[in-house]
Amino acid sequence: MRFSPALAAIAVTLLLAPSPAIAGTEESDTEILLAQLDYTTGLSVTFTDSRxxxxxxxxxxxxxxxxxxxxRDNGDSLLQTFLEITPPDVAVPRRLVEDHGADLPPELARRRITGDPVTAGGLTAPASAVNSGTAACNVSWYSWTLWDDAGVPGLAPTSYTTFDFGGFKERYADSHVINCTPQGSPSTLWARHRIYYRNALGNYVKHFDSLVPPWHHQEATKGSIKRHRKVSYDDGWNSSPNCGGGTCVYSREGRFRS
Structure with a gap:
């Protein structure tokens, strides 16, 4: 079963809109879609800006x-990643060019730059850019992590902040979730992760919120400017270790980096 365009649309909706259960309860950025890329494997990739x-x-x-x-290479900007995973005929979001800064990649000279949202489907990612391993609830995704919670029944909700790891402002927050709840399970059995930044008033403002469906995995990167950050996790089965006879399980890992 492929991750259909309809499911891709649902994933974008979950990304760009808060869950109805928590709508209006948290201060949030406005998310702006820069690009929606859909691959033949069913992978959906979005690039966004936050205001x-x-x-x-x-x-x-x-x-x-x-x-x-x-x-993604740890040292690559989002512009470099976009150029690597899209063919030359796909336009490049101007915001990614602006975020990259000086010393632009030479291949950008052969690409069209646009201020409009970019959509492209039927794509094939280069083999060099795709993970060759298999996702599992006890396997780490990143080359290094600040937290890595393997999937076990009854995993309690939690949050991690830059204050938990030295208290330094960081440029990026990276988060990876694998919802190992069996395929075909009710969509309410999601695993959720949210990414926040701390504004000048000392308040955490949300600029990413997503519900990962059963038997899906998701990786999110958010950042650009050095600031204090937070990542939060919970699930749709209220951490019940008895859900599905113990089959409702997700893993979570992540890091803050400059």
Whole structure:
């Protein structure tokens, strides 16, 4: 079963809109879609901008075992990643060019730059950019992490902040979730992760909120400017270890980096 365009649309909706259960309860940025890319494996990749934080982001979502995620080089900007995973005929969002700064990649000279949202489907990611391993609830995704909670029944909700790891402002927050709840389970059995930044008033403002469906994995990066950040996790089965006889399980890992 492929991750259909309809499911991709649902994933974008979940990305750009808060969950009805928590709508209006948290201060949130306005998310602006820069690009929606859909791959033949069923992988959905979105690039976004946030206002007023001016943080850009990349989110990739796909079905476990069918849609391997794209592996980003730690030193690459989102512009470099976009250029690597799209063919030359796909336009480049201007905001990604602005975020990259000086010393632009030479291949950008052969690409059209646009201020409009970019949509492209039927794409094939280069083999060099795609993870060759299999997602599992006890396997780490990143080369290094600040937190790595393997999937076990009854995993309690939690949050991690930059204050938990030295208290330094960081440029990016990276988060990876694998919802190992069996394929075909009710859509209410989601795993959720949210990414926040701390504004000048000392308040955490949300600029990413997503519900990862059963038997899907998702990786999200958000950032640009050095600031204090937070990532939060919970699930749709209220951490019940008895859900599905113990089969409702998700893993979570992530990091803050400059």
């Amino acid at each position: 007023p934080s001016d943080d850009v982001g990349m989110v990739q979502t796909g079905m476990i075992g069918r849609a391997p995620l794209i592996v």
